[in-house]
Amino acid sequence: MAHLNDYPFEITPLTAADGGGFLITYTDFEGCISDGETAEQALANGREALAATIATLKKHHLPIPAPHSGTARRRAS
Numbered sequence: 001m002a003h004l005n006d007y008p009f010e011i012t013p014l015t016a017a018d019g020g021g022f023l024i025t026y027t028d029f030e031g032c033i034s035d036g037e038t039a040e041q042a043l044a045n046g047r048e049a050l051a052a053t054i055a056t057l058k059k060h061h062l063p064i065p066a067p068h069s070g071t072a073r074r075r076a077s
Helices: 039-059
Strands: 009-013 022-026 033-036
Touching: 009 039, 022 039, 033 039
Parallel strands: none
Antiparallel strands: 009 022, 022 033
């Protein structure tokens, strides 16, 4: 079983029009995102979102992607 720290993520700054702060996206999970006022807060909130996503997949007996599987479409940097 993979650990939360094994999953890759992207943190990007949000524009003022988008509310500012930072967005975190887990690249192995479609739609697993969160945000925070700082990059550190976005990471903490993202870990909570990732844990909730994995718990939901388990509850519904759905497969959990392996870390670095790239099941979600990756954005160009």
